Amino acid sequence: MVSQQLLLIEDDDRIARLLHRALHGEGFQVVRTATGQEGLTSGLNGGFDLVILDLMLPDLDGMTVLHKLVENVPSQPVLVLSAVPQIATRVACIEGGAADFVAKPFALAELVARVRARIRERAPGPATDLLTAGPVRLDLRSHKVIVQGRESALSHREFSLLRYLMQRTGLACSRAELLREVWDMTFDPGTNVVDVFIRRLRAKLDHPDRIVAVRHVGYRFDAH
Numbered sequence: 001m002v003s004q005q006l007l008l009i010e011d012d013d014r015i016a017r018l019l020h021r022a023l024h025g026e027g028f029q030v031v032r033t034a035t036g037q038e039g040l041t042s043g044l045n046g047g048f049d050l051v052i053l054d055l056m057l058p059d060l061d062g063m064t065v066l067h068k069l070v071e072n073v074p075s076q077p078v079l080v081l082s083a084v085p086q087i088a089t090r091v092a093c094i095e096g097g098a099a100d101f102v103a104k105p106f107a108l109a110e111l112v113a114r115v116r117a118r119i120r121e122r123a124p125g126p127a128t129d130l131l132t133a134g135p136v137r138l139d140l141r142s143h144k145v146i147v148q149g150r151e152s153a154l155s156h157r158e159f160s161l162l163r164y165l166m167q168r169t170g171l172a173c174s175r176a177e178l179l180r181e182v183w184d185m186t187f188d189p190g191t192n193v194v195d196v197f198i199r200r201l202r203a204k205l206d207h208p209d210r211i212v213a214v215r216h217v218g219y220r221f222d223a224h
Contacts, residue, residue, distance in 0.1 A: 003029040004049040004119055009039030009065065010081070011058050015104075019052070022108045023115065036060025043069045043076065049119050050099075055082040055089070063096065070097030070155050075143035077118050077156040081106070091191050094183060099156045117184075121160055133169045134223030135206065138162060145204055152204035157182070161197050165211065165221035174218040194218070 006023060010016040011034045020030045031048075033039040036057040043051050043065070051069065055062030062080065069076055077099035082089060090101045099118050102111055131138040137146040143159040144151045154162065161182045165173060175194045179185040183193070198219055202208045212220045 003027060005047060006030045006115070007039065007042055007048040007051045008032040009036065009043075009051065009057070009062070010054045011035065011056070012054070015054075018108070019111075022112065026112055028115070034058075036062065036065045040065045040068055044072055046073055046076070048076065050115060051076060051078045052115070053078050053080050053098075055080060055084060055093075063092070066093065066096050066098055074153040074155045075159070077121070079114060079118055091193060094157070094185075095191070095193050095196055097155045097157060099160075100184065118156075121156070131163060131166050133166045133221060136166065136210065136223070138166055147206045154201075154204070158197060158201055158204075162201055162221075165219065169221045169223045172214040172217045172220045176218075178218060 004027075006028050008016060008019055008030055010019065010032065013034075016032050016034070020032060023030050031042060033042055037060045039051075039053065039057075040060060053062050053065060057065070062082070066078055066080065069078055078097070079100040079102060080093045080098045081102050081104060082093070083104040085103070090103075093101050099121070100114050102114060129139065129141050131140060135147055138159075139146065140163070143154050143156070145154055145162060161178065164178065164182050178194050198211055202211055205211070210222055212222050214220050
């Protein structure tokens with residue numbers, strides 16, 4: 001079995017050694033960079049199952065690294081580590097395309113569990129590599145949506161949201177349900193993060209009403 005490859009972008013040597021030892025002990029191969037620019041260069045080369053990104057970096061800040069990775073490698077999941085306590089920071093990372101957010105200080109067991117969960121989200125189902133609903137096809141390997149021959153790359157969170165909605169075609173999904181199941185948020189972050197990602201998805205489908213707004217509830221995927 002091929003080891004899963006992680007990119008760790010962390011400037012604190014103590015934390016980096018701790019994470020490297022723990023993750024390597026769980027069977028992961030870990031590549032560590034200590035600066036934002038080095039991490040970005042490595043991340044843009046691709047090939048990682050997950051990027052673990054510190055926000056407080058000495059040269060290129062973590063938010064810039066996140067935005068550039070999401071823009072250039074949309075399918076690359078990024079887990080953000082941050083000692084910044086403000087909820088606004090977490091929301092900004094999630095809206096910016098991060099697959100997950102873990103606050104420092106953190107419990108190693110929780111971090112390892114979140115790493116495994118984010119990697120599992122990338123794995124296609126055992127039966128097929130395509131999820132189809134009406135004219136819309138979702139490639140579970142490449143994280144691309146295909147509509148009438150037109151392909152659009154999806155970010156990690158766009159992919160997770162569209163897959164969740166397509167798997168429940170015709171059913172209304174509440175915002176609270178989407179926050180819980182797609183973003184792993186058990187609380188309302190106080191922003192319109194769901195609506196932001198719905199707008200992004202609508203722009204990549206054949207028409208905006210493919211994802212229908214259900215009044216006082218949330219959204220529904222329409223295959224017709």
